[in-house]
Amino acid sequence: MSAQEPVSLDNLPSRNQADSTSARMERDLSSLFGDYLLDDAYDEMRTQDGAIRPHYRALMETIANLPPDELLRRKQSADLSFLTQGITFTVYGREEGTERIFPYDLLPRLISADEWDRIEHGLTQRITALNHFLRDIYSEEKILRDRIIPRDLVYSCKHYRRQMRGLDVPRGVYIAVVGSDLLRLRTGEYVVLEDNLRVPSGVSYMLTNRRVMKRTFPKLFHSYGVKPIEHYPQLLLNTLRSLAPEGRPEPNIVLLTPGVYNSAYFEHTYLARQMGIDLVEGRDLVTHDNIVYMRTTDGLKRVDVIYRRVDDDFSDPLIFRADSTLGCAGLFNAYRAGNVTVTNAFGTGLADDKAMYAYVPRIIKYYLDEDPILNNVETYLLTEDASRQHVLDNLDKLVVKAVGESGGYGMLIGPQSTAKQREEFRAAIEANPRNYIAQPTLDFSRAPCLFGNHIEPRHVDLRPYILFGDKVNIVPGGLTRVALEKGSLVVNSSQGGGSKDTWVLESQGEAVQFSE
Amino acid sequence: MLSRVADSLYWMSRYLERSENTVRQLDVTLSLLLDTSSTTAETRWLRLLAALGNPPGLTWTGDPDELTRTLIFDPVQPSSVTSCINLARENARQVREEISSEQWQRVNRLYHHIRSPQAQNQFRSNMNDFLATIIDGIHLFKGVSDTTMIHGEGWQFIRLGRYLERAYATATLLEVYQESLLNLPEREHSGYQYLELVGLLRCCTSFEAYCQVYTADLTPDRILEFLVLNRDFPHALRYSIDGVRQSLDAIQRTGGRRPPEELLATAGRLHSMLRYTTIEEILDGSPGRFLHSIREQCLRIHELIYRYYIHYSIQSALAV
Numbered sequence: 001m002s003a004q005e006p007v008s009l010d011n012l013p014s015r016n017q018a019d020s021t022s023a024r025m026e027r028d029l030s031s032l033f034g035d036y037l038l039d040d041a042y043d044e045m046r047t048q049d050g051a052i053r054p055h056y057r058a059l060m061e062t063i064a065n066l067p068p069d070e071l072l073r074r075k076q077s078a079d080l081s082f083l084t085q086g087i088t089f090t091v092y093g094r095e096e097g098t099e100r101i102f103p104y105d106l107l108p109r110l111i112s113a114d115e116w117d118r119i120e121h122g123l124t125q126r127i128t129a130l131n132h133f134l135r136d137i138y139s140e141e142k143i144l145r146d147r148i149i150p151r152d153l154v155y156s157c158k159h160y161r162r163q164m165r166g167l168d169v170p171r172g173v174y175i176a177v178v179g180s181d182l183l184r185l186r187t188g189e190y191v192v193l194e195d196n197l198r199v200p201s202g203v204s205y206m207l208t209n210r211r212v213m214k215r216t217f218p219k220l221f222h223s224y225g226v227k228p229i230e231h232y233p234q235l236l237l238n239t240l241r242s243l244a245p246e247g248r249p250e251p252n253i254v255l256l257t258p259g260v261y262n263s264a265y266f267e268h269t270y271l272a273r274q275m276g277i278d279l280v281e282g283r284d285l286v287t288h289d290n291i292v293y294m295r296t297t298d299g300l301k302r303v304d305v306i307y308r309r310v311d312d313d314f315s316d317p318l319i320f321r322a323d324s325t326l327g328c329a330g331l332f333n334a335y336r337a338g339n340v341t342v343t344n345a346f347g348t349g350l351a352d353d354k355a356m357y358a359y360v361p362r363i364i365k366y367y368l369d370e371d372p373i374l375n376n377v378e379t380y381l382l383t384e385d386a387s388r389q390h391v392l393d394n395l396d397k398l399v400v401k402a403v404g405e406s407g408g409y410g411m412l413i414g415p416q417s418t419a420k421q422r423e424e425f426r427a428a429i430e431a432n433p434r435n436y437i438a439q440p441t442l443d444f445s446r447a448p449c450l451f452g453n454h455i456e457p458r459h460v461d462l463r464p465y466i467l468f469g470d471k472v473n474i475v476p477g478g479l480t481r482v483a484l485e486k487g488s489l490v491v492n493s494s495q496g497g498g499s500k501d502t503w504v505l506e507s508q509g510e511a512v513q514f515s516e
Numbered sequence: 517m518l519s520r521v522a523d524s525l526y527w528m529s530r531y532l533e534r535s536e537n538t539v540r541q542l543d544v545t546l547s548l549l550l551d552t553s554s555t556t557a558e559t560r561w562l563r564l565l566a567a568l569g570n571p572p573g574l575t576w577t578g579d580p581d582e583l584t585r586t587l588i589f590d591p592v593q594p595s596s597v598t599s600c601i602n603l604a605r606e607n608a609r610q611v612r613e614e615i616s617s618e619q620w621q622r623v624n625r626l627y628h629h630i631r632s633p634q635a636q637n638q639f640r641s642n643m644n645d646f647l648a649t650i651i652d653g654i655h656l657f658k659g660v661s662d663t664t665m666i667h668g669e670g671w672q673f674i675r676l677g678r679y680l681e682r683a684y685a686t687a688t689l690l691e692v693y694q695e696s697l698l699n700l701p702e703r704e705h706s707g708y709q710y711l712e713l714v715g716l717l718r719c720c721t722s723f724e725a726y727c728q729v730y731t732a733d734l735t736p737d738r739i740l741e742f743l744v745l746n747r748d749f750p751h752a753l754r755y756s757i758d759g760v761r762q763s764l765d766a767i768q769r770t771g772g773r774r775p776p777e778e779l780l781a782t783a784g785r786l787h788s789m790l791r792y793t794t795i796e797e798i799l800d801g802s803p804g805r806f807l808h809s810i811r812e813q814c815l816r817i818h819e820l821i822y823r824y825y826i827h828y829s830i831q832s833a834l835a836v
Contacts, residue, residue, distance in 0.1 A: 083624075083628065084621045084624055084625055084628075085617065085620075085621060085624075260606075260609060260610050265609075266612075269609075269612030269613045270612070270613075272613035273612065273613035273614075278518055278521075278613075279612075279613045280518060281520065283520070284518050284519070284520050286830055288830070288834060294518060295518065295519045295520070295828075295833075296517055296518055296519060296771075297517050297518075297519055297522045297669065297673075297767065297771060297825040297826075298517070298770070298771030298772060298773050299771070299773045299828075299833045300830070300833045300834065
């Protein structure tokens, strides 16, 4: 059977088993797919005419061949595994904080080797350019002098940190740990929706999802030939070590967490344990003579590298927000003095600002003289006359976002808006065009998810994790986030989103059919 | 090791030891209540509360079911088994990177178990099984602590918490029991008195161990001797204090800082007291006062652990 030729659901290949099995499987597949409706969005598993893509074939056959209730049983045992491992997040507002397991879907998302290749190259290019950009902005400002980016856009960004001006960061690396969100458009093309250059989270879910999936579908996993991701903590540790201050050959590396009440606390403990480094809170740190120490049972111990999971604002009450108790007073000065490396650097949020995002293709072109391998979602800058006119003429079709807002605030979703709302936005845009961007309504891809005993498509994105020390390193895969609500486009875990394991295949996906 | 981490490990361990002690004493009280004896139910419940250190907010109101339920499940009562397990887990959660996954999973399972509907059912239908399940859970935790964790500084803080809590609880228990114990009519064992003595030994899981040393001939002075001065039995006071001292020595060896003289001296003094005293000397003096002084020395050791390892001032640390 050729891998290029998709198999129709109605005409599954007969396997070398009794006909009755084959017939049963057909029946099972049709009940599995009860109401798997295709629409305009790209479907990860099925082509537009309903056939299963070659690399998903073995997965679906395996699922169809499992005895009744076996799927349910495996789902339960995976649930239990998440719960006893304490892979939970806290739901606030109830007495003593109710803990829930992070919702996840049992079916892996499959990515073939050549698709991944493109993603990897594209992200490497993008992150390299963004790092050049940050270094330039905080030193020579060439890109501003060459008028590629308007100055006021940089200086008015709330994540721009004046304190970083003229500071040489170790190895010139500003963004050592990055998670970029990718979407897949109708055409199947991957595009970047946003870059998370401050404190991206979720990598622990990528790692634990994999561990649970390997236990849940061991044979299937094996037969697919999936690229490993388990070495991420080691790569992260090497990245951090490579950024240690000069003259500290055995650096003391720590992970700085806001503490047990942070929703990503599980991840902080997980990464610290996997790397074998200390997990510190602000109250564990003290500075003296521009040196950072941690309080140990054996007295004060010098700290050389801080992997920071606390936002800029809360890191040092002397420099940033004075009312924060999460950071360490004096940390920034020790950093400026070069006695401690803090990563990601301060002020990196400038480069993942919504308005700056629109400039990333130009940033790539400017610093690397290359065309972007991964495109942006088409974004209209309303400061440009032609774009603004186009947007104002099409407000009912576009999404307009205020650059300073997040979490769905300050947003106009054209197709769902009223004439009154559109007029308000029209006025606001004309009054302050710099404060807004516009994008087409996104129709991103869907992947099969398991609900009880049948399978339905749900929208997914992909967040690969990029490490940048001596060089750029990306473990193959990432966190696939799923909008578990039917029809929903929201993948955030706070709003009904979940995750699934992401299998990047060694091959183009002609896995041997294998019963589990 | 980070001071905050040492603190959490120490308390995680203390809280688990405390919940085990509460469960065990409750178990013994409930089983002694099955036999009619001259000791009234009220006396037993009051004595149980006293042996648990008369936790604030816990009173005997005449309703054994209510008190039992409160002692086990009340999330607001800080001494309840549920609260202790919550706190142990909360401490464990803050040092997830320091303990092994097995340890975390054990304490986490215990936490989820005690708040599950199954636990409620078991509590109603089979109290013995219910209590045994909790103790099993704690034992499993101790087992994996010893087999899956590096026996380094963190483990020593766990051990320190366990033995200090145990020494304090045993001293409290004996202080409460010693008066009625020593005033039993000499050598005149009715079956009920026998049950009382077995009950006391079982509070420290020591009935079988006692028999191996002294045979089943139960006498109050031997029981006291066994539970206070025995070198080899893990619930005896001397054994516990030896454990405290060994852990303190080991912690001191892992670091290069100045020895915490006062702490080592306090622990050493208590150790010597238990090492070189005889039961006759204790009985000739005031056993109550003797036991009380052990409790006070335990508290002093706790304070000094804090002063030297956890809450020291930056000035004193920079001066070294």
